[in-house]
Amino acid sequence: MSQLVGNLLVAQSGGPTSAINASIAGVITEAGRHPDCIEEIYGGLNGIYGILNEELIDIQEEQQASIDALRYTPAAALGTCRYKIDFKRNPEKASQDMDRLFQVFQAHNIRYFFYAGGNDSQDTSHKIHEESVKRGWDMRVIGVPKTIDNDLPHTDSCPGYGSAIKYCATTVREVGMDVASMATDDGSCCIIEVMGRSAGWIAAGTVLAKGGLPENPPHIILLPEIQYNVDEFIAKVKSTIEAYGYCVVVVGEGIKNKEGEEIGADKTRLDAFGHPVLAGAAEILKEYIQEKLNTKTRTVMLGYAQRAAAHWASLTDTNNGFACGESAVRAAIQGQSGYMVKIIRQAGSNGSVEWSTGLQPLSDIANVEHFVPREWISEDGYLPNDQFVEYARPLVEGEVRPRMVDGLPAYAQLSKVRIDKVLAPRG
């Protein structure tokens, strides 16, 4: 094991989750245990986007209470971005960006770099790791997993996912009880739209609201992984209403029509990665149901609330997020680089689940999407089965209790003391 002495830089990327700040708290906490290797602990503001502009803060200026509160604070406390270093589409700009990044790393003697994010961010980490080797800049690069979408491969689960489904399943249970309690002559339907562009993990996770009882909502879960038939779907809504008087449908935003097109896609708008910005799968299903069944149908679109609902985060999830941060630093101190931390599940005593962490080469992770396995979904495709429930249930265990002030959660606000810039502004 080689002793590498220098500064640490941690940053966040992609859509926030309720657990991403817990991971940062883990990095910071573990870093503080290695003063022999880690001299300064810096935060990069808004991920790569801010680092390119040399926007760094001094984490050691933050109050310990703020670092502690990061364990239950939503959003990205360091700021985040959707910025891609894309050698395929724009090799010239990507090279310039990479040069600039390494100017920043060298100017501030960054020897430990931790990047918390999803697929695209792991890809960025991977490229930075490769560049550091190529350029002979001795720097340890470890990716920290983060995504409510739960679509990173090789890890049992992704920090952020357990909290997202704890909140979404709770909401589905509550909304389902509300809809069930309203008597109507001709039944009613409610459609709850959740995130998940390609992978249906969040939609699937709401099956926990059933508590194992077929009559409980959600009655139908539509996953992007499955090819649905509209007529069959409508028939299923109809038979559910006949059986229970109402029907609660959960839909992943990215479900596709027969032609393989996302039914909620507004193709006129693209995000920074060139994907269509989605909205409205629930509204379109509502139109179908009202047209075909003439059933009063309401929709709920949780949107960003589902990834930001830290007031109802899963303690298991935020603990796993924290552990990933700690583990990333330990691995780097031990000389590892070019890995993503992964979560490993083990059977504990008396049926409990125990969690540990491991490492997976970033080259195995970048841009690979992990989908809900077909064998975890019922034969007809409309509900995850017991195997899925066995997987998902331990992820929502335990409650985070944020500090409350005036009846509302008081989340961490970092003071963000800037590090002096030493480079000329980016051209």
Next chain:
Amino acid sequence: MSQLVGNLLVAQSGGPTSAINASIAGVITEAGRHPDCIEEIYGGLNGIYGILNEELIDIQEEQQASIDALRYTPAAALGTCRYKIDFKRNPEKASQDMDRLFQVFQAHNIRYFFYAGGNDSQDTSHKIHEESVKRGWDMRVIGVPKTIDNDLPHTDSCPGYGSAIKYCATTVREVGMDVASMATDDGSCCIIEVMGRSAGWIAAGTVLAKGGLPENPPHIILLPEIQYNVDEFIAKVKSTIEAYGYCVVVVGEGIKNKEGEEIGADKTRLDAFGHPVLAGAAEILKEYIQEKLNTKTRTVMLGYAQRAAAHWASLTDTNNGFACGESAVRAAIQGQSGYMVKIIRQAGSNGSVEWSTGLQPLSDIANVEHFVPREWISEDGYLPNDQFVEYARPLVEGEVRPRMVDGLPAYAQLSKVRIDKVLAPRG
């Protein structure tokens, strides 16, 4: 005080709230303290709708643990309805309904009747009270206030409202932090749509998320009470993004355009009371913003989640709901009838707020809507002011802690043991 001995019937009506079951628990708990007057405690399923069909349950068959759990259980545990006895529109049917209701009351010796609901339900209670006098059926009728809309007059607030704004303000804070943390070159906007057809109490309540700081979200709150100008609104969004890099807008579903029409109204669908079913004010504002400012804009539509989010209910609110139920029974035992229980706010010691209850004649309540006072809104109309904050803040104090099983809240499920029907089925 006349001693009236007989059975009690309690029922729920209108849209559920997170506190309506707490009120029922209060009725049941207080009723149990008066065995000399109250012989049997019945629940009417689905309000008037079920009572007309003689759908009654025996509350004394429920487990005490279930009654206790009602204090934090969402939806309407007895079931609810939107059924109006409308003497103006359909006098013949209304007379038949009233005859039938009194057949049910008499068949089951109902001498105490409690109805928890909003404006329309208080109107129903008022009519039942008047009919009981007219028909010489000695029965005490007390309305129990309930509505997230907070639009009942004469009461400080309505049980359900404090919980709705605790949840909505928390969500706005969390979503606002999420939006703020995402760096963009050209700013971003998020619009959160909340309930409130005519009165903007819920939208206004999200101002608590600001914690008194102008830079904190929400930056703009659009109330149905105020006539807005689209160009001025767009300019306000623009200047907010220039100042803070992002803008969070909260909109009450019922906001109106220059012509006084609800901008989100889908006029092709009407509810049971002939009002248009609203949806989409946020989507329409999003279109404006994207068209005029070309700013990436996301929406959140909480829908039923905001009235069902018992996992994050306000303890003050559910305690007030419980106290209203208790107070209703005490008033009836003391010989009162034809009143709604109201909540009274008093200054406590060291700046705290103390709550008590009182009575208001139902004739003062029925079909009167209470709006956010103009003097509680900033001059430009875009934010509630400090007077509003002083009013709303005590309503969100305290947390309800539902029992948790497998990481999700375990809510009360009544066993609903039916009372034998003694009447011929309704014609």
